[in-house]
Amino acid sequence: MTILIGLLNGMISAATPLLLSSLGGALTYYAGIFNIAMEGMMLSGAFFAVLGSYTFGSWQAGLICAILGALMIALIFILFSVVLKVDEFVTGVGLNMFSLGLTTYLLRQIFKVKGAFTDPAIVPVPNIPIPFLSGVPFLGRIVSGQNLIVWLAIAATIVCHYVVFKTRFGLRLRAAGYNRDCLDTSGVSADRIRVWSLIWCAVLCGVAGAYLSLGYVKLFSENMSAGRGWISLAAVILVSGNPVGIALVSLLFGLADGLGLFLQRSIPSQFTAMLPYLATIIALFIYSARRRKATGN
Amino acid sequence: MDSLIEIEHLIKIFPPNVVALDDVSVDFRKGEIHAIVGENGAGKSTLMKVLYGMHSADSGELRYHGKTVRFAAPGDAIQAGIGMVHQEILLVNEYTVWENVVLGQEPAGFFGRIDHGAARRIVTEKIHEFGFNLDADARVSELSVAARQKVEILKLLYRDVSFLILDEPTAVLTPQEIPQLFDELRRLRDNGHTIAFISHHLDEVLELSDRITVLRKGRKIATIPTAETTKSALAELMVGREVVFKPIKDNVPAGDIVFDLNGVNLKASNGKDLLRDVSIQVRASEIVGIAGVEGNGQLELVSVLTGLQRPDSGSLKIHGQELMDSSILDRRRRMSFVSQDRSRMGGCLTASIMENMLMTHHRLRSTFTAGGGILIDDQKAAAFAEDACRRFDVTYATIQAPFRSLSGGNQQKVILGRELTLDTPFVLLDQPTRGLDVGSIEYVHHQIMELSRAHRAILIFSADLEELFRITDRILVLHRGKIVADLETERTNIGEVGSWMLEGAKSDA
Numbered sequence: 055m056t057i058l059i060g061l062l063n064g065m066i067s068a069a070t071p072l073l074l075s076s077l078g079g080a081l082t083y084y085a086g087i088f089n090i091a092m093e094g095m096m097l098s099g100a101f102f103a104v105l106g107s108y109t110f111g112s113w114q115a116g117l118i119c120a121i122l123g124a125l126m127i128a129l130i131f132i133l134f135s136v137v138l139k140v141d142e143f144v145t146g147v148g149l150n151m152f153s154l155g156l157t158t159y160l161l162r163q164i165f166k167v168k169g170a171f172t173d174p175a176i177v178p179v180p181n182i183p184i185p186f187l188s189g190v191p192f193l194g195r196i197v198s199g200q201n202l203i204v205w206l207a208i209a210a211t212i213v214c215h216y217v218v219f220k221t222r223f224g225l226r227l228r229a230a231g232y233n234r235d236c237l238d239t240s241g242v243s244a245d246r247i248r249v250w251s252l253i254w255c256a257v258l259c260g261v262a263g264a265y266l267s268l269g270y271v272k273l274f275s276e277n278m279s280a281g282r283g284w285i286s287l288a289a290v291i292l293v294s295g296n297p298v299g300i301a302l303v304s305l306l307f308g309l310a311d312g313l314g315l316f317l318q319r320s321i322p323s324q325f326t327a328m329l330p331y332l333a334t335i336i337a338l339f340i341y342s343a344r345r346r347k348a349t350g351n
Numbered sequence: 352m353d354s355l356i357e358i359e360h361l362i363k364i365f366p367p368n369v370v371a372l373d374d375v376s377v378d379f380r381k382g383e384i385h386a387i388v389g390e391n392g393a394g395k396s397t398l399m400k401v402l403y404g405m406h407s408a409d410s411g412e413l414r415y416h417g418k419t420v421r422f423a424a425p426g427d428a429i430q431a432g433i434g435m436v437h438q439e440i441l442l443v444n445e446y447t448v449w450e451n452v453v454l455g456q457e458p459a460g461f462f463g464r465i466d467h468g469a470a471r472r473i474v475t476e477k478i479h480e481f482g483f484n485l486d487a488d489a490r491v492s493e494l495s496v497a498a499r500q501k502v503e504i505l506k507l508l509y510r511d512v513s514f515l516i517l518d519e520p521t522a523v524l525t526p527q528e529i530p531q532l533f534d535e536l537r538r539l540r541d542n543g544h545t546i547a548f549i550s551h552h553l554d555e556v557l558e559l560s561d562r563i564t565v566l567r568k569g570r571k572i573a574t575i576p577t578a579e580t581t582k583s584a585l586a587e588l589m590v591g592r593e594v595v596f597k598p599i600k601d602n603v604p605a606g607d608i609v610f611d612l613n614g615v616n617l618k619a620s621n622g623k624d625l626l627r628d629v630s631i632q633v634r635a636s637e638i639v640g641i642a643g644v645e646g647n648g649q650l651e652l653v654s655v656l657t658g659l660q661r662p663d664s665g666s667l668k669i670h671g672q673e674l675m676d677s678s679i680l681d682r683r684r685r686m687s688f689v690s691q692d693r694s695r696m697g698g699c700l701t702a703s704i705m706e707n708m709l710m711t712h713h714r715l716r717s718t719f720t721a722g723g724g725i726l727i728d729d730q731k732a733a734a735f736a737e738d739a740c741r742r743f744d745v746t747y748a749t750i751q752a753p754f755r756s757l758s759g760g761n762q763q764k765v766i767l768g769r770e771l772t773l774d775t776p777f778v779l780l781d782q783p784t785r786g787l788d789v790g791s792i793e794y795v796h797h798q799i800m801e802l803s804r805a806h807r808a809i810l811i812f813s814a815d816l817e818e819l820f821r822i823t824d825r826i827l828v829l830h831r832g833k834i835v836a837d838l839e840t841e842r843t844n845i846g847e848v849g850s851w852m853l854e855g856a857k858s859d860a
Binding site: 239 | 425426429441442443444445446450451453454455456457459462463464465506
């Protein structure tokens with residue numbers, strides 16, 4: 055029982071950052087942007103979360119700084135890909151490397167440490183106990199005491215689904231991806247819609263980064279996003295952006311991650327750490343096979 | 352009757368020196384269907400695009416409801432109540448009909464939530480009001496082209512557009528779909544909408560319109576009530592009076608059949624006939640011209656001949672050798688080809704003049720390559736390119752300069768140089784003089800004469816009838832994908848060819 059609870063909690067904490075950044079990626083996916091900068095946005099968010107929380111002594115400030123840090127990456131993306139029409143892939147790769155370099159440099163300059171920075175002055179994002187549920191066996195130990203950002207991620211899933219499929223913005227967002235000329239001639243600037251999708255993507259990726267450094271643990275380490283942005287890209291493509299699908303895929307990847315931690319007792323950790331990436335490859339393979347079947351070649 | 356729109360002395364020049372509209376004045380009255388007719392390049396689409404705010408006029412005035420207006424962008428025109436249905440349909444295929452119609456002006460409530468009920472109701476009402484046979488919930492990807500066109504019109508009606516411009520709406524329709532469109536347009540007119548209708552099919556124009564404006568080479572020739580004109584009178588206005596010009600063709604006797612195309616059929620994916628039983632023979636030394644209003648199958652026929660598109664049936668023989676199943680490279684051993692699009696199909700703008708001159712030669716002739724075809728022998732290639740440039744009178748800085756640095760006429764000469772130095776029995780020319788100045792046209796015509804003297808068989812597609820009369824032995828007319836006439840150039844005249852082109856039949860007049 056304890057093992058199962060541990061596994062489920064591991065799954066949830068691994069799935070949360072993936073879910074948030076994948077939702078951000080989904081918004082840009084619908085807008086027709088090949089956005090691979092989630093990795094850089096998340097990493098930047100994770101660093102500035104720690105910086106904000108440490109400097110101002112509050113997790114709220116950390117969360118806001120995380121979002122601003124990710125927005126900085128998004129604004130550069132907007133400048134290059136939307137305004138200057140540079141190739142999106144090249145821009146994304148460049149920004150991911152920039153983000154890694156920037157956060158590593160600032161870590162060493164500001165905190166004078168190499169590798170990782172942790173300090174009692176960093177205020178983490180709180181966990182939310184649910185009083186009347188905490189006493190319930192099993193369920194209480196999963197639902198109660200989860201991090202605030204876990205709940206934010208769940209709310210974001212519902213809001214994203216609503217916005218994309220039910221609202222005016224959603225109709226225009228998807229039109230920008232399907233046929234941008236049609237949207238332009240309908241009197242709505244497709245570029246404007248793209249800019250908004252990138253801004254909301256950055257907000258979600260910033261929160262994802264804050265979860266990594268202020269929720270899951272209480273520290274920042276170099277390259278702490280560790281490829282999660284890439285996995286979320288795979289998740290987005292796998293379900294063609296559908297927010298509910300993204301939630302399910304994120305949980306699946308989270309399970310692989312949790313399973314990896316659990317299996318470390320018997321298998322060398324280098325192998326178990328591969329599990330999420332292996333799951334990504336298998337998922338993409340299934341996606342490709344399914345699509346081939348659908349298109350008949 | 353009230354004039355809804357008055358256009359006064361409109362002039363539009365495309366730099367550097369193309370006068371697209373030359374002092375055009377037209378008025379559109381409220382509640383009429385006004386057809387704009389003219390040959391390709393007569394300025395029909397340009398006139399409408401100025402009206403719609405896609406182009407700005409260089410001079411002239413536009414009055415709408417009696418007030419002088421100037422639309423900077425299509426959005427302004429739509430706001431004012433002027434909308435255009437373009438030839439290429441712009442819809443989101445993944446969306447339903449109602450989603451496409453409301454996109455950009457969605458009825459929405461709290462938190463931007465689209466009021467689905469209201470949106471669907473309004474769209475359904477519009478569909479009933481105008482008698483469109485459409486399902487508001489159908490997905491656009493599942494609709495026919497005709498239905499998509501209706502969605503485009505509906506989109507404008509939803510935006511309360513009262514003046515509708517339709518740019519050749521029948522070009523994408525099958526003959527069975529056209530009467531339905533016309534019924535709908537008449538109903539719109541009877542509802543008080545004003546419609547400008549661009550077409551070059553005179554039968555359609557006479558059937559549908561109330562008044563007709565004829566444009567020729569950027570000038571307005573006449574605006575006449577439909578009831579007071581006839582097909583042949585219109586054809587004469589469109590094509591112009593018979594011009595006297597000297598044919599330069601000398602009488603080289605034609606030899607054996609070199610090029611033999613037989614029974615080519617091609618259907619579009621929606622079942623529309625693109626080419627119908629097309630058969631063409633060209634003899635050695637013979638120059639055969641293909642005339643026709645653009646969009647009657649020329650593009651498809653050229654694609655079939657060059658191997659870019661497979662026909663549904665038919666054979667293609669050059670010197671008795673069947674080529675319909677051959678690769679493009681194999682065809683190129685027997686066929687020179689000058690495409691109408693210099694910068695995309697004919698040459699590569701960023702590659703050097705030498706490389707452009709060498710293309711195809713480097714595959715067919717081993718003298719330009721070294722190392723078993725892997726390397727290009729630069730010295731021989733440069734010598735060849737320089738020689739060809741001299742022979743074809745290309746003005747250039749260095750042979751290594753990019754192709755884009757040349758003027759249009761010189762680019763065309765490079766392409767002609769490359770293609771005509773290929774030693775092929777058959778030469779295919781697609782609008783070889785389009786966009787060239789008079790001097791370059793003259794030069795190209797003389798090169799074509801040289802080919803004829805060298806006993807090559809020549810097939811030329813041209814939108815310029817005067818050109819065909821100047822250089823060809825025979826003129827074939829392509830109309831709705833079918834060769835409807837095979838005329839000896841010496842025994843016909845522009846009027847006759849014109850009526851075949853426009854009506855697919857010989858004019859009675």
